[in-house]
Amino acid sequence: MKNFNYRPFFILLMFFSIATLLHGQPKGSGCWPSFRGDPQLTGNSSARIVPPLKLLWSFKTGDAIKSSPIICDDAIYVGSNDGYLYSLTLNGKLKWKFKTGTSVEAPPLLLGNTVYASSLEGILYAIEAKTGVLKWKYETEGQISGAPNWVMNTSKKQIRILTGSYDFNLHSVDAVTGKAIWKYESENYINGCPALAGKLAVFGGCDGFLHMVDTDTGKELDKINVGTYIPASAAIEQNKVYFGNYDGEFFCVDMKTKKVQWKTGGGGPFLASPAVTEEKVITGSQNKNVYCFDSSTGTLKWKFKTLGKVDASPVICGNNVIIASGDGRLRFLDLNTGSEKWVYEIGSPLFSTPAVTSKMVVIGADDGRLYAFGP
Numbered sequence: 085m086k087n088f089n090y091r092p093f094f095i096l097l098m099f100f101s102i103a104t105l106l107h108g109q110p111k112g113s114g115c116w117p118s119f120r121g122d123p124q125l126t127g128n129s130s131a132r133i134v135p136p137l138k139l140l141w142s143f144k145t146g147d148a149i150k151s152s153p154i155i156c157d158d159a160i161y162v163g164s165n166d167g168y169l170y171s172l173t174l175n176g177k178l179k180w181k182f183k184t185g186t187s188v189e190a191p192p193l194l195l196g197n198t199v200y201a202s203s204l205e206g207i208l209y210a211i212e213a214k215t216g217v218l219k220w221k222y223e224t225e226g227q228i229s230g231a232p233n234w235v236m237n238t239s240k241k242q243i244r245i246l247t248g249s250y251d252f253n254l255h256s257v258d259a260v261t262g263k264a265i266w267k268y269e270s271e272n273y274i275n276g277c278p279a280l281a282g283k284l285a286v287f288g289g290c291d292g293f294l295h296m297v298d299t300d301t302g303k304e305l306d307k308i309n310v311g312t313y314i315p316a317s318a319a320i321e322q323n324k325v326y327f328g329n330y331d332g333e334f335f336c337v338d339m340k341t342k343k344v345q346w347k348t349g350g351g352g353p354f355l356a357s358p359a360v361t362e363e364k365v366i367t368g369s370q371n372k373n374v375y376c377f378d379s380s381t382g383t384l385k386w387k388f389k390t391l392g393k394v395d396a397s398p399v400i401c402g403n404n405v406i407i408a409s410g411d412g413r414l415r416f417l418d419l420n421t422g423s424e425k426w427v428y429e430i431g432s433p434l435f436s437t438p439a440v441t442s443k444m445v446v447i448g449a450d451d452g453r454l455y456a457f458g459p
């Protein structure tokens with residue numbers, strides 16, 4: 085009897101696993117599958133939702149919601165400081181909740197039929213999206229505050245989940261098995277989510293550097309000193325990286341030359357991640373302002389003053405900028421002028437970034453409620 089050749093069978097099984105994971109990977113205006121909507125973290129939605137909006141429903145969790153929600157496949161997913169990840173229907177009814185034990189401040193990620201979520205205990209969970217059943221968990225040695233992101237390694241036909249941790253490391257984890265692939269060590273805490281472009285992961289941290297890492301190998305390609313720590317995630321658009329630091333400087337870095345193309349000063353600490361288009365970059369600051377810069381030159385196009393710190397990241401939706409702030413207000417601003425089009429006073433500070441589809445805008449509040457607005 086001839087020996088059975090397992091290699092073709094193994095390759096077929098691997099392709100099947102990847103196809104299953106990617107089946108139904110959300111696209112278009114009906115889904116917002118991750119913290120900023122896409123792996124580049126552009127914060128740019130293809131949905132078209134026009135104000136005025138009305139409150140459709142709210143759902144109460146057991147503590148403040150700092151996690152940003154995601155929406156797809158007729159479900160909403162959000163973490164709470166009560167130590168649970170929640171899955172809701174589009175009508176705001178509970179489908180399931182998964183206990184993590186400690187606060188879930190990081191936004192989750194939906195990929196195929198798996199939700200990836202992290203806790204302040206430093207554990208990354210892979211959870212069956214339809215049932216809430218645990219698939220695997222991966223432990224880091226520090227809290228996880230930033231959202232996970234994903235990348236495909238084409239040579240190995242392997243999907244990888246990338247997450248930063250307060251153990252100073254960016255972790256690369258097999259999306260199917262939860263096994264560690266590599267770790268890249270920075271010099272301090274990593275707060276944000278890595279932005280991805282091809283085989284490049286870009287992220288900042290409390291060590292004051294913008295790091296560029298090869299996603300295949302975990303090797304450092306470059307790092308740029310920006311003086312002080314980078315508390316939020318960067319965004320990538322047209323081979324440019326946009327981000328702010330805690331000293332109120334905002335940067336554009338060219339990924340080809342690895343040099344700062346422009347930077348601005350005089351802002352407050354930037355804890356919000358920017359939203360970008362080819363022409364504009366929008367961000368919020370703890371000095372209560374929303375800024376719109378020319379993406380090519382850094383020239384200030386407009387700014388809008390709120391009544392509270394702007395730690396939540398903006399979302400660009402058509403000709404609108406959707407912004408939430410510490411004054412408890414959700415606003416639609418005109419993308420070109422910065423003028424206020426619509427405002428709703430929730431009455432509780434907003435640190436969660438809105439999730440946007442063509443049907444609704446969903447956001448979490450410090451009062452522990454998730455709010456859904458629609459036309």
